[in-house]
Amino acid sequence: MITLVPALGGLYTAIMEREQDEPVDWQRTWRGFKRFWAITLYWGAIVSLGFVALGVSLWFFQGMDGTLAVIATMLTIVAIIVWTAINQFSLPLLLLQEQRSVMLAIRNGYVICLRQPLTALKVTVTNLLITAVSILLPPLWIFISVALIAQNQTHAMRAAVKEIRRKDAARDAIKAHRESREQVAGKDRQE
Numbered sequence: 001m002i003t004l005v006p007a008l009g010g011l012y013t014a015i016m017e018r019e020q021d022e023p024v025d026w027q028r029t030w031r032g033f034k035r036f037w038a039i040t041l042y043w044g045a046i047v048s049l050g051f052v053a054l055g056v057s058l059w060f061f062q063g064m065d066g067t068l069a070v071i072a073t074m075l076t077i078v079a080i081i082v083w084t085a086i087n088q089f090s091l092p093l094l095l096l097q098e099q100r101s102v103m104l105a106i107r108n109g110y111v112i113c114l115r116q117p118l119t120a121l122k123v124t125v126t127n128l129l130i131t132a133v134s135i136l137l138p139p140l141w142i143f144i145s146v147a148l149i150a151q152n153q154t155h156a157m158r159a160a161v162k163e164i165r166r167k168d169a170a171r172d173a174i175k176a177h178r179e180s181r182e183q184v185a186g187k188d189r190q191e
Helices: 006-018 027-061 067-096 102-115 117-136 139-190
Strands: none
Touching: 006 027, 006 067, 006 139, 027 067, 027 102, 067 102, 067 117, 067 139, 102 117, 102 139, 117 139
């Protein structure tokens, strides 16, 4: 169990290198495992802590009666869904960052979910379907499912980041153009 999260780090590394058209073999996965084992364990601890806190919250509120308890339970369920959606992107984001920061990767996963909610929903639903099929056919977990889920998350994360950067570049260009026009207009008024 302790090596599960670093193994995921190795798997995501291999998938990201494959998406960059680099040849991938088990040695690349092993190098990713060795390179990122500490940061992926830290990421796993933070994400697990979040799920434990939300699970305890859900357990606590389900034991209560009243309207506020129902509202708190529903809000906790929504928080669990959002936390899950955020963290399906945070590990590949963490491995792509130049400065490896777990909290920054989680924040960036939140940004993807906020700015690309349909992408986050599609990835979450697809991964849930893969998980459901894999539960019915357990050998799939060993050979296909984990890698397919990792591939799905990595591909969606890269596409979302690319789209967000494209939109931001267009917005920044418009903003810079407006500012330069305002400066020219300001100089004309001064003269």
